[in-house]
Amino acid sequence: MFNDIGPLELVTIIVIAVLVFGPDKLPKVIQDVTRTIRKIREFSESAKHDIRSELGPEFKDFEFEDLNPKAFLRKQLDSDELGLKEIRNGFDLKKEMAEVTDAVNGRDGDGPSSSSPSSGGRIDMTKKPEDPGPDDRPPFDADAT
Numbered sequence: 001m002f003n004d005i006g007p008l009e010l011v012t013i014i015v016i017a018v019l020v021f022g023p024d025k026l027p028k029v030i031q032d033v034t035r036t037i038r039k040i041r042e043f044s045e046s047a048k049h050d051i052r053s054e055l056g057p058e059f060k061d062f063e064f065e066d067l068n069p070k071a072f073l074r075k076q077l078d079s080d081e082l083g084l085k086e087i088r089n090g091f092d093l094k095k096e097m098a099e100v101t102d103a104v105n106g107r108d109g110d111g112p113s114s115s116s117p118s119s120g121g122r123i124d125m126t127k128k129p130e131d132p133g134p135d136d137r138p139p140f141d142a143d144a145t
Helices: 007-055 069-078 084-090 093-105
Strands: none
């Protein structure tokens, strides 16, 4: 319940509670809070039970945690009903990136000349671009000035 509260924050809350309620009333306040939390939990469990009984036997596997969109998507994507694992396994990211790079650089990706044999089909990202010649000017961009 309090997974994101650290020890320093917990000590701070206790000190503030002692200052606000006083040491003589603090045990009574803690009992009231725990009783209220227990009643809320019982109420939610009875509501879940009532909903399950009203839905009928075809929804006996129904879990309320599945109503969380993140959990629902994770459960649906992990099941192999849609064949997504085949699509995921058939997708080669390195090959796709090499094809995109070849297309951007204007090289033909079908032949063996598309990548140098020394690089093993990899693109050298550390290679600096060629310096423009003395007569080569960068293109004029009116929006940049």
